[in-house]
Amino acid sequence: MKSLFVAIIVFASCKCTKPDAVKDCNGPAIKDCMCTMQYDPVCGCDGKTYSNACVARCAGVKTWTKGECPPVKN
Template sequence: MGLYLLILLVAPAMVNSQTNNCACIQVYNPVCGINGRTYSNSGCAGCAGVSVQCMGECPCRSPGNPGNCACPFIYDPVCGFNGRTYSNSCTARCR
C-alpha cells in the first residue's frame, strides 16, 4: 500500500514538470522574434521562448529608413529564389 501511495504522489509532479503551461491565445497581432520568425502575437513568441524584435511581420524595418530591414545577426544560410545565398531567411526576404 505504501509503494502505491508513493507512486501516486510522485507521478503528478513528473507530469507537471514536463508539460508547457503556456497559453497562446489565437489573436493575430503579428510580431517578429529575434530569431527572424513571425509569430501570431507576443504571447506565442513568449511561449516559444523567443523575445520580440519588433511589432509586425518579419523582417523588421529600420525606423530611420523604412526601406531597409533590421535582421538579426544569425548565421543560418539559406538560398534565395534568385539562387543567391543569404546569411539567414530574414535577409533573404529583405532583399
C-alpha cells in the same frame, strides 16, 4: 581528386554557428503556456514571425518587434 579532397577539408573546417545576437535571443520554451488566437504579428529576434507576443514569449523568444519579419532573400 585533389580538388575534391581540398573541398572536403575546407568544408569540414568551417564553423557553423549562429551569430551571438541569435544565440542570446531564445530562452527555454514554456510548456504549459496558453495564448489567444488573435493575429497581431511580431518578429522575434530569431527572425521568425509569431502570431502574437504571447506565442513568441511561450516559444522562449526574449525580444521581438511589432509586425511581421521581412522575407528572407536567398
